[in-house]
Amino acid sequence: MTTLKDVAKLANVSVSTISRFLNNDPTLSIPEETQQHILEAVQTTGYQKKGKKQDKILTIGLLHWYSIEQELNDPYYINVRKGIESYLGKRKVKIIRVFKDDLDQSILQGIDGLIALGKFSSREMKELTTRYPVVIFLDMETETIEYNTIALDFSNAITQALSHLQELGHHKIGLLAGYEVLEDGSVYRDQRIKAFLNKAKQEGLEYNPYVLIDRYSKESGYSMMKTLFKGNSLPSALVCCSDPIAIGAMKAIQEEGLRIPEDIALIGFDDIQDASFTNPPLTTIHAPMEEMGAYGAMMLLNELDKKIHLPFRLVLPCKLKIRKST
Incomplete structure (x- = not known):
């Protein structure tokens, strides 16, 4: 018959830890990886608590x-x-x-x-x-x-971003976006792009030729920003569809000697940890x-x-x- 010792040995934890975990001890705090090791050990050994039938592990x-x-x-x-x-x-x-x-x-x-x-x-x-x-x-x-x-809710998120920039007096607003290719070769429809274009047209914003689409990466953000610098004019603000894109754009802007947000304002998307450590800290859409x-x-x-x-x-x-x- 399988015992707690067998389970503990396989999971490489103590018998008391196994017991407390299986009895839902609220004071027990162990890493999620250890929890998974315990569950796998219980399933492998077929251990059942005495006096009751072991519930099936999903x-x-x-x-x-x-x-x-x-x-x-x-x-x-x-x-x-x-x-x-x-x-x-x-x-x-x-x-x-x-x-x-x-x-x-x-x-x-x-x-x-x-x-x-x-x-x-x-x-x-x-x-x-x-x-x-x-x-x-x-x-x-x-x-x-x-x-x-x-x-x-990408549509409402983009509306929040544009409304914030409009309140700050921006009228020339661009979009740096990414595309994702599916297994069948088609491109996934990003609702942020559609929402941006709809809102920009509705509000009469100047957004052409400031909408660029590449990949969701820092490198792409940097490259797209460099492309904008080659044009005849620049937007006063940019909405980026990911924080990595915004971070890459920020690097390109600063290399040109421009200031953020005085010369170009930036909004990212996701609110990854790095967003609060950029210089300046990045305004972004917090994605849960x-x-x-x-x-x-x-x-x-x-x-x-x-x-x-x-x-x-x-x-x-x-x-x-x-x-x-x-």
Whole structure:
């Protein structure tokens, strides 16, 4: 018969830690990685608490759209993942992580549900929802509500950014955006670009030729800003669709000897940790990244408990965080 000692040995923790964890001791504080080791050890050994039948340990797959390298260059998805792992770890749910470019995804066989993090084509979404019992797509929007999706309210966020710049007296406002290519070769429709153009036209802003689209990276932000310098005129303010883009643009602006925000005001998007450490600190749209991850995990567990399943679309609010770059 399997004992706590067997579980403790496999998980490389003490027997008392195993006991407190399995008995939901509220005073116990251990890293999420250790929690996962314990859950895997319990499942591997088949340990059951004496006097009662052991509850089934749920296993959730986490499929990353980004590669490991891309995730390291842009912390947006790292923060979403932290929210997922924190929520599931506290509820003793085992997580199996897979990146989309991994050749072997067979380890996802037998999972209870899947969180797909990032941008997926229609073909992939259909395939995943056919293959796994319950799937929730995070950071995805679809034209119709066919799948379980959670995304951010980009349209209102862009409206906040433009309204703030207009209140400061800006009329010539540009946009530095990025594009994301799906598995089928199509480009994901970023609602921020559409929202910016609609609002700029509605308000009669001067935005041409100050709208550029490249990649979501510091390098792209730097390159797009250099392109603007080659034009006949410059905008007095820029909205950037990610903080890395804004940080790259900031470097290019300062290399030209211009001041921020006196010569060009900048607004980023995401509110990553680096945004508050730029010079000057970056005004940005706070995206609830960790909260989106936690909501995704919560909704997945709720879906597993339900007897009636209907697809849903959940949109989370963003908020302007004013610092010194505007």
